[in-house]
Amino acid sequence: MTSQRASFRTIRDELSRRIAERIWLPGTLIPGEEALAEEFGAARATVNRALQELARAGILERKRRAGTRVALHPVREARFVIPRIRQEIEGRGSEYQYRLLSAEETDAPEVICARLSLLSKSGMLHVRCLHLADRVPYQYEDRWINLNTVPDARRADFKSMGPNEWLVGHAPFSNAEFTFMAGAASADEASLLQVREGDPVFIGERITWMKGQPITLAHLVHPSSHRMVTHL
Amino acid sequence: MTSQRASFRTIRDELSRRIAERIWLPGTLIPGEEALAEEFGAARATVNRALQELARAGILERKRRAGTRVALHPVREARFVIPRIRQEIEGRGSEYQYRLLSAEETDAPEVICARLSLLSKSGMLHVRCLHLADRVPYQYEDRWINLNTVPDARRADFKSMGPNEWLVGHAPFSNAEFTFMAGAASADEASLLQVREGDPVFIGERITWMKGQPITLAHLVHPSSHRMVTHL
DNA sequence: GACTTAATTATGTATATACATATGTGAATA
DNA sequence: TATTCACATATGTATATACATAATTAAGTC
Numbered sequence: 001m002t003s004q005r006a007s008f009r010t011i012r013d014e015l016s017r018r019i020a021e022r023i024w025l026p027g028t029l030i031p032g033e034e035a036l037a038e039e040f041g042a043a044r045a046t047v048n049r050a051l052q053e054l055a056r057a058g059i060l061e062r063k064r065r066a067g068t069r070v071a072l073h074p075v076r077e078a079r080f081v082i083p084r085i086r087q088e089i090e091g092r093g094s095e096y097q098y099r100l101l102s103a104e105e106t107d108a109p110e111v112i113c114a115r116l117s118l119l120s121k122s123g124m125l126h127v128r129c130l131h132l133a134d135r136v137p138y139q140y141e142d143r144w145i146n147l148n149t150v151p152d153a154r155r156a157d158f159k160s161m162g163p164n165e166w167l168v169g170h171a172p173f174s175n176a177e178f179t180f181m182a183g184a185a186s187a188d189e190a191s192l193l194q195v196r197e198g199d200p201v202f203i204g205e206r207i208t209w210m211k212g213q214p215i216t217l218a219h220l221v222h223p224s225s226h227r228m229v230t231h232l
Numbered sequence: 233m234t235s236q237r238a239s240f241r242t243i244r245d246e247l248s249r250r251i252a253e254r255i256w257l258p259g260t261l262i263p264g265e266e267a268l269a270e271e272f273g274a275a276r277a278t279v280n281r282a283l284q285e286l287a288r289a290g291i292l293e294r295k296r297r298a299g300t301r302v303a304l305h306p307v308r309e310a311r312f313v314i315p316r317i318r319q320e321i322e323g324r325g326s327e328y329q330y331r332l333l334s335a336e337e338t339d340a341p342e343v344i345c346a347r348l349s350l351l352s353k354s355g356m357l358h359v360r361c362l363h364l365a366d367r368v369p370y371q372y373e374d375r376w377i378n379l380n381t382v383p384d385a386r387r388a389d390f391k392s393m394g395p396n397e398w399l400v401g402h403a404p405f406s407n408a409e410f411t412f413m414a415g416a417a418s419a420d421e422a423s424l425l426q427v428r429e430g431d432p433v434f435i436g437e438r439i440t441w442m443k444g445q446p447i448t449l450a451h452l453v454h455p456s457s458h459r460m461v462t463h464l
Numbered sequence: 465g466a467c468t469t470a471a472t473t474a475t476g477t478a479t480a481t482a483c484a485t486a487t488g489t490g491a492a493t494a
Numbered sequence: 495t496a497t498t499c500a501c502a503t504a505t506g507t508a509t510a511t512a513c514a515t516a517a518t519t520a521a522g523t524c
Contacts, residue, residue: 032474048475048476065473
């Protein structure tokens with residue numbers, strides 16, 4: 001009998017503890033909301049909130065009429081912040097520099113169209129640029145922007161501001177896909193990132209949509225010293 | 233005046249729409265809970281729930297007395313499922329195979345101790361194994377397990393079951409750190425993963441703790457064809 | 465027995481109300 | 495002017511109550 005003062009936090013943490021310490025094993029049907037409410041001396045709504053949070057975190061599974069049980073295969077998931085390059089670099093205490101390499105309206109190659117499920121290959125803006133931390137190459141960005149969705153990008157000035165920074169302010173997205181992989185530096189990438197051709201690089205690829213319409217595809221290449229870290 | 237039936241979902245989605253469509257620009261102070269409650273014909277508690285969800289998603293910032301405003305720098309974050317190798321491979325429709333390479337109780341090298349903030353280098357179990365998808369090498373795992381925290385691991389049989397699978401069932405963790413990076417395959421890794429030495433590899437590193445006590449450090453190496461994908 | 469229907473039950477959501485808490489604002493004070 | 499303090503106010507949380515909804519169980523029907 002816990003005689004804590006009622007709070008969805010204390011309840012959540014206590015239940016969480018019972019699961020972590022295997023007092024309630026995976027698969028166990030735990031007491032109903034009413035029962036827990038009585039145990040903790042709280043209202044059912046308060047217990048409900050605690051349980052919903054744990055369910056959302058994936059450590060409980062709830063079903064009407066069937067009750068709440070400890071997740072058998074806790075689909076643990078971790079979060080990572082979607083990096084915005086300037087903040088990422090400045091957050092590490094480095095000075096951020098930016099260099100535009102090229103920006104031209106041109107037809108997109110087949111691969112890019114396929115990746116974005118585009119029917120027409122025209123009306124695409126191809127931007128290449130380099131992001132540096134304390135004057136050292138940090139990320140090479142190769143980006144395609146769909147001018148049919150974001151026509152304003154034609155008039156954007158990418159000389160002083162990176163395309164991501166511009167897009168954040170002008171074209172919000174509703175959906176995104178992130179891919180991370182390892183690759184070997186091409187000759188171009190190698191010279192820009194000051195590594196040797198064939199050296200391993202860390203690649204992030206990002207596609208964003210607004211209501212089903214593809215906005216942009218970004219190919220982001222880091223030297224292999226780069227680390228993506230996240231906590232749970 | 234929206235004449236929807238009250239529901240925290242409809243309210244949440246409508247507010248979300250107003251922000252996505254830039255009716256409320258970043259930084260805008262949006263109406264208070266009372267006002268929104270009246271607009272939607274709902275109770276304040278219902279509006280509160282909608283607002284809290286949006287705040288949690290990072291698109292609103294709320295402060296007592298100061299009100300709620302559209303986040304200026306929406307700290308968007310994406311989630312990725314913490315992969316469990318067997319499920320990951322079987323989920324792709326491939327057959328999973330497992331091969332234990334070595335398992336021995338030995339002193340941990342300096343690097344490992346430092347990474348885990350360990351004072352004593354003794355009482356560590358070093359396990360090396362290979363995970364395959366359809367008989368093709370998929371991931372090489374090099375893991376250190378802290379026997380001081382998980383003494384049962386001494387009696388675990390890693391011949392038929394991977395250490396991660398065993399740990400999931402025997403040693404829950406409260407905290408974890410994930411690192412992703414690119415690297416070049418060492419001679420060992422290359423021969424095990426059937427790539428050439430120096431070829432790029434995708435590396436995941438995972439450290440887990442239970443209440444501050446380090447449990448395990450896993451070094452997970454994939455051939456460069458590997459992709460880590462996540463959606464938002 | 466197979467199928468349909470109704471009752472039961474645990475969770476899901478909405479609401480009014482009350483009080484807690486953080487934090488701007490402005491008044492009172494030094 | 496600067497500092498302190500009390501007050502106002504928007505959000506945060508808890509509660510009782512009511513009803514909705516999904517899913518299981520039991521009862522009824524052919």
